[in-house]
Amino acid sequence: MIRDELLKSLLPLRAVLVTGKGGVGKTTFAASLARFAAQSGKRVLVTEIGSEEATTSALADAIGTPKITEQPQEVAPNLRVASLAPALGHQRFLRDVLPMKILADAAMRSSAIRRFLSAAPTFPEMGVLYRLLDLVRMKRRDGAFEHEMIIVDLPATGHALALAQIPASLLRVIPTGPIAAAVREGLELLRDPGRTGAVVVTLPETLPVSEAIELVQGIAEHEIPLAHVVVNRVPFDPFSDEERDFIRSLLGNQRPTLGGRTLERIDRARVALGRIANAVSVPVGVLQDVWLDGPRLAEEMASLMAVDQVEVGPTSVRRKEEGAA
């Protein structure tokens, strides 16, 4: 069925990186995808980047849980949520590379090392990457993956790219040794279209679409496979072309009229959708504007996703490596 092809095509992936500018509904999409995948029978872990210190969490609101912890916690059947904490990544990393667990724990207890790792630029991001890798590798007793799909709700645009740029950049500084091996493994995962897919979320407005196109190009530069673009909060358009032309001419010589701003918004959305569909080679999904918030919004969106037609963009899924996955 073409209807939910967009979401179903994400189901085989091990890591889905949800990215986009702030305020576009990224977190809501991540939460909705998590619910959809969990309901489809996948063991899902949905994550955000941060530590337990964070006092509020957009993901916690969207998924409907009071607090997100560093260790995965179950919030629904098949659905877990956690924060990707740099410190856990550092600890795990030290345990992996140091000959004795006791030495790694001693190292993590050393405030000098902890401070260095948390304050030196790029080390937190490296910890996040390592933590993600650890969660991706984690297996159950029966040999199956503990989390079949891990969804990462990435921070806003610039920093999502920064996170992607770190592995390659680190390899230039530290070309050999265990950290280089770990970074290479992370990079391999991030660049494997059979396991990883980025979803760029945006809004049907001029600037957000320009930035989404920029982001898509940046993702391509870092060789991270792009799976989909999702345009969120697309306003419902009640007008036929004929009706629109009439209203345009009618409003042209009136004082500012209520309803006019909504019409302008609808027109901008049409242009923006056309632009993004032309600019990217992956399917573009459209989500209607829904006036809800919090977990109700995520649930509503999950149900919309299951029925919403992909209206623009090429319908063929252009992911050449898919057959190999």
Added chain:
Amino acid sequence: MSSSRPPDVRPTLPETQPTFIEPLIRDKRVIVCCGAGGVGKTTTAAAIGLASAVAGRKALVLTIDPARRLAEAMGIPEAARAPAPVPRAKLAALGVPLAGELHAWMLSPEIVFETMVRRLAGDEERIQQILKNRLYQHLSKIVAGMQEYTAAEALYTLYSEGKYDIVVLDTPPSRNALAFLEAPRKLSLFLDERVIGVFLPKKGALLRAASDLVERVFTKAFGEGFYKDVQDFLGAFSGMFGGMRAHAEAVRELLTSDQAAFLLVTSPEPAALAEAGFFQQKIAELGLPFAGYVLNRSWAYTRGFIGPEEIALPEGVLEHERVALRKLTQLADAERWRAQRDRDLLARLRMEAAGARGAGARHDGRDGTGAAIATPHLGGAVEDLAGLAELARNLVHLENA
């Protein structure tokens, strides 16, 4: 023009009046715009800079947003080594004469960092030693984290040079902006001697055990070369730490003084409002002077609007035209609902801003606090100087719904 009055208009209000932002652009040395991403923070910062310049001040807009949106709107080159003036002629042609000056700068971490090294390192040999260090090159090129350090550093430089009357700072989106607010403190943590000390060859007996452990960990984890790079880097940098710490402290002092004002930019979206609440709490915790809210993307302003039902269709209109107008009436009803929701929100934000002022006792009463809507008529994004100029006018003088 229709002479009948739409129901939303309250007729007794004055045409325009100064908003709470008006005194800020005249008196403050630094205005910091915070908020979630996608709420128009960069544009608001640019408009505030423009308003200050119109009011006669020499204003600089500093943005650390890597999407470089401001550049597009203001015609500023990317990766410039120094602030560039926004052409007066362009603005004058739009009927916006500048009594002062407007400059803008897209912060590049690499350039700011290099400038700092050149200023603090002393002799040329040491400068080259630092600039050629592999770790330095890595750190100065990476975007994550460095933006926050360099924003604080650039703010220090610009402020201490005193070339500008006012610096308007656009923070990175969302949570990263908090890293900026905390950058000075975080930088001090990183530069703490107890951290640095363990990496340096010369050390006291107390540090020896710790540094042996650090060396083992780093050599095991990163390979020998990297540990040496860190040592070289910190060795070369160690002479600069005093200066960097002093800068960080000066920035913290400036940002907590009454010369600074923090504005929270938000949209009516629940997610953006939640972020704004988070920021307000953070601003209070850090003891920063909170001035108020700018509500963007709101439908609150309906002054002078008419309803579609007031439009009389001429004789003999076609059926589809009648249908179209009916549909517009439905959109108008939704807009009325949104306008009311946003006006309620504005009232709530005003109360919260006043409450924050009372609790913080940071303002002496002359300073403005409150909430303002920035984009009464502009439905879409501000993409050119004309839009920016209208935004600037509205921010300082508007009868706010």
